[in-house]
Amino acid sequence: MTEYVIRFIAGGLLVSAFATLSDMLRPKSFAGLLGAAPSVALATLGIAIVQHGAQYAAAESWTMMYGAVALACYGLVVCQLLMRSRINALPATTVSLAVWLVIAFGLLTAFGGAN
Known part of the structure; x- marks a missing residue:
């Protein structure tokens, strides 16, 4: 339970920090790049370092x-299918x-992930 609370707080703080940073950048379309995903990934990696x-x-x-x-x-294939x-x-x-699954698991199989 404590891990989830720490993850929630760390993720929230990092999301807020990235949102503030993206609000200062031009053009405003950068805000989506610095949204929740990078901050949640950083929080997850921080917890992984501490625990494992x-x-x-x-x-x-x-x-x-x-x-x-x-x-x-995946995004490229979706765009091509929708537009063309x-x-x-x-x-x-x-x-x-299906493309996402093949590529993700193909990379994982080819290069490995967990040691």
């Missing part, structure tokens, strides 16, 4: 990067979810 050590947190950070690459590919093929959002996101 730096080696575990390093492995966890690699899996986060694999997921980010897969998410970028002009299919509805549900089929486009469903097909792209």
